[in-house]
Amino acid sequence: MDLASILQILESTIRLSTPLLLACLAGLFSERAGIFDIGLEGKMLAAAFFSAAVASMTGSVWLGLLAGIAASLVLSGLHGLASITFRGDQLISGVAINFLAAGMTVLIAQDWFRQGGRTPSLPSDARFNPITLPFADRVADVPVLGPVYSDLMSGNSILVYVAFLAVPATWWVLYRTRFGLRLRAVGENPAAVDTAGVSVVALRYAAVGICGVLCGIAGAYLATSLQAGFVKDMTAGRGYIALAALIFAKWRPWYALWSCLLFGVLQAVALRYQNIDLGSLVIPVQFMDALPYILTVVILAGFVGKAIPPRAGGQPYVKER
Amino acid sequence: MEKMPAWADVVLIPLISLILAAAISALVILFIGESPAEALNLMVTGALGSTYGWGYTLYYATNFIFTGLAVTVAFHARLFNIGGEGQAMIGGLGVAVACLYVPWPHWSLALVAACISGAVFGAAWAAIPAWLQAKRGSHIVITTIMFNFIAAAVLNYLLVNVMRPTGSMDPATERFAETIHLPTLHELLAPFSIAFSKAPPANVSFLVAILACVAVWALIWRTRLGYEIRAFGHTETGAVYAGISPVKIIVVTMLISGGLAGLMGINNVMGEAERLVLNATEGAGFIGIAVALMGRGHPAGVFLSAILFGFLYQGGAELALWTSIPRELIVVIQALVILFTGALDNMVRMPLQQVFAALRRKEST
Numbered sequence: 058m059d060l061a062s063i064l065q066i067l068e069s070t071i072r073l074s075t076p077l078l079l080a081c082l083a084g085l086f087s088e089r090a091g092i093f094d095i096g097l098e099g100k101m102l103a104a105a106f107f108s109a110a111v112a113s114m115t116g117s118v119w120l121g122l123l124a125g126i127a128a129s130l131v132l133s134g135l136h137g138l139a140s141i142t143f144r145g146d147q148l149i150s151g152v153a154i155n156f157l158a159a160g161m162t163v164l165i166a167q168d169w170f171r172q173g174g175r176t177p178s179l180p181s182d183a184r185f186n187p188i189t190l191p192f193a194d195r196v197a198d199v200p201v202l203g204p205v206y207s208d209l210m211s212g213n214s215i216l217v218y219v220a221f222l223a224v225p226a227t228w229w230v231l232y233r234t235r236f237g238l239r240l241r242a243v244g245e246n247p248a249a250v251d252t253a254g255v256s257v258v259a260l261r262y263a264a265v266g267i268c269g270v271l272c273g274i275a276g277a278y279l280a281t282s283l284q285a286g287f288v289k290d291m292t293a294g295r296g297y298i299a300l301a302a303l304i305f306a307k308w309r310p311w312y313a314l315w316s317c318l319l320f321g322v323l324q325a326v327a328l329r330y331q332n333i334d335l336g337s338l339v340i341p342v343q344f345m346d347a348l349p350y351i352l353t354v355v356i357l358a359g360f361v362g363k364a365i366p367p368r369a370g371g372q373p374y375v376k377e378r
Numbered sequence: 379m380e381k382m383p384a385w386a387d388v389v390l391i392p393l394i395s396l397i398l399a400a401a402i403s404a405l406v407i408l409f410i411g412e413s414p415a416e417a418l419n420l421m422v423t424g425a426l427g428s429t430y431g432w433g434y435t436l437y438y439a440t441n442f443i444f445t446g447l448a449v450t451v452a453f454h455a456r457l458f459n460i461g462g463e464g465q466a467m468i469g470g471l472g473v474a475v476a477c478l479y480v481p482w483p484h485w486s487l488a489l490v491a492a493c494i495s496g497a498v499f500g501a502a503w504a505a506i507p508a509w510l511q512a513k514r515g516s517h518i519v520i521t522t523i524m525f526n527f528i529a530a531a532v533l534n535y536l537l538v539n540v541m542r543p544t545g546s547m548d549p550a551t552e553r554f555a556e557t558i559h560l561p562t563l564h565e566l567l568a569p570f571s572i573a574f575s576k577a578p579p580a581n582v583s584f585l586v587a588i589l590a591c592v593a594v595w596a597l598i599w600r601t602r603l604g605y606e607i608r609a610f611g612h613t614e615t616g617a618v619y620a621g622i623s624p625v626k627i628i629v630v631t632m633l634i635s636g637g638l639a640g641l642m643g644i645n646n647v648m649g650e651a652e653r654l655v656l657n658a659t660e661g662a663g664f665i666g667i668a669v670a671l672m673g674r675g676h677p678a679g680v681f682l683s684a685i686l687f688g689f690l691y692q693g694g695a696e697l698a699l700w701t702s703i704p705r706e707l708i709v710v711i712q713a714l715v716i717l718f719t720g721a722l723d724n725m726v727r728m729p730l731q732q733v734f735a736a737l738r739r740k741e742s743t
Contacts, residue, residue, distance in 0.1 A: 095519070095523070135717075138722070138725075139717070139721035139722050139725075140721065143721075143722055143723075143724040143725045143728075144724055145720065145721040145722055145723055145724055145725075146458075146720055146721055146723075147721075148458055148460070148519050149458075149667070149671070149716060149720035149721045150717070150720070150721030150722075152460065152664070152667060152716055152720075153713045153714075153716040153717035153720065153721055154713070154717075155713075156664070156709050156710075156712055156713035156716065157710060157713035157714070157717070159706070159709050159713075160706040160707065160708075160709030160710035160711075160712075160713055161406075161706075161710055163704055163706040163709075164406065164410060164703075164704060164706050164707060164710060165410075167410075167702070167704045167706075168409075168410040168411070168702075171702075174704060174706070294527060297523055297524075297527065300520070300523075301520075301524065304520065341535050341539065343531040343532070343534045343535040343538075344531070344535070346527075346531050346534075347527060347528045347531035347532070350524040350525075350527045350528050350531075351524075351528060353520070353524050354506075354507075354510070354516070354521055354524050354525070354528075357510065357514075357516035357517065357520060357521055357524075358510050358514050358516055359514050359515075359516065366517070
């Protein structure tokens, strides 16, 4: 394999990792606060549709992004209502949100655009376009480092940079701010947080809200940057891969970056090569597709390091009276 | 909080949840510029107005009975088996293997073999998540989700690379032999001179599904194992104190659950398609979640809510045919049912409990 094809795979890795990373960090905020979220998929899907729909109607991709975030936040609010206020089952709520988004996006798309449950293709000025970093053209001829800078690091859409900057930001918020300390505490021992006079409900709603914003950006990236418009079920299981990446990362931000990049590489390789021929052995493309899920099961099984979820995860908090 | 009478829990809460889901669905239909009354009318005539409609309704209901029972059995041990979809896919594979590679002389023998094979395959697919939950504490919801995706990849690989007949472009197995064609309701009812439509795929599997309901009822409420499952689901520590092994209960419950989901294959693979195709389950494994939540843990409830969802499925198909309402409306209704009966259960329950408490206070004064 030559440098050019390696670079191509890495380029597509970055593009494919971005939505995973955003959704994974979204899940990280929510689950670190003790709210399991298997509705990442649905929130991304809703955001993808509304961002593409609004971008297509107004011609402004920024309004589209806002609409996507708003749609995702509405579903987050629903999840919060079910799992925080009414202390329902967080997993069942997530399942419901996924179906709600899968159904509603097609229903509304059909009603608004009448194109079989999709939005019209977005013209280039209604999408997030690649940004060229300074000096990218000038250093392109430098061997190895030149193409790495000009092809890999430069020339991505702004949301890609947002996603990668969100990693240190998440780390800083969680481990260097008071809010982050409390957020982590509420996922481990909500009763202690409550005793300290901090509202468990408010903290959890805040975490679920941040989760909604990040999922919204992830969905908008899918529909307005990676692709040009919304198609039915376009998240294609990315929310679940993000969930897998989150477990793979053991609920930590920097590890989330690496696990999302790993799953991104897998997707990029599966996309580029159908079956990988290793001489005596052919790895079928379906194996590459299934690999993130298999790896997650292996990690969950605890054979390769133990993945311990936040202790209060999934349990509604009942205030003592 | 004071307790409600049992009938309120069994009848009133699902009914209110259903009404809420229906009301929101009606709003959605209004929003997209159609008339909810007309839509309901179309759905009822399309799904229940003819034996043709009933045939499809019962065909879908058969699928949902199996997956709904699968989720229900797991719920009794307080396990959330979200992997019914994958287990049903692999169960379908088991049914296909039983039908393709043995020259059965008669459909009844083939059906028995297909039931066993489908259930064993489905149970095997649930076995790994079950073992991981029991022994390693890996969260069964996450592992069963992952196994859904792995099942899809496995099936995709087998159909494209292994089981596809040479020369065919279609990722599907060849047709099963004519001798093992399962009798449809038309053929079953003809001897009684009942004219049932020929077209719909409802078949003898519906009767197997009813048998499965009875068997699950007997298992849960009439056997020692069922008692242990319920005890474990109620209080794990109490069950352990009573000498019930959590590992055994988790694994056995999940094997039964996966086996029930796998049984679905006799309906959609053997009864309808008569060959194994990609995505044969069409989301029925997930509808099982809604069916189980509506069914309130009882096989009779599962049966009724499976018929309801069969009606919604067939009615939704008719709607998509005659109006501008896409089929995805049923996905929305399904989501709302899961939301109200599952996640927002307390929202419905809390006000009701207050009403009943107020009534009781009135009585006592």
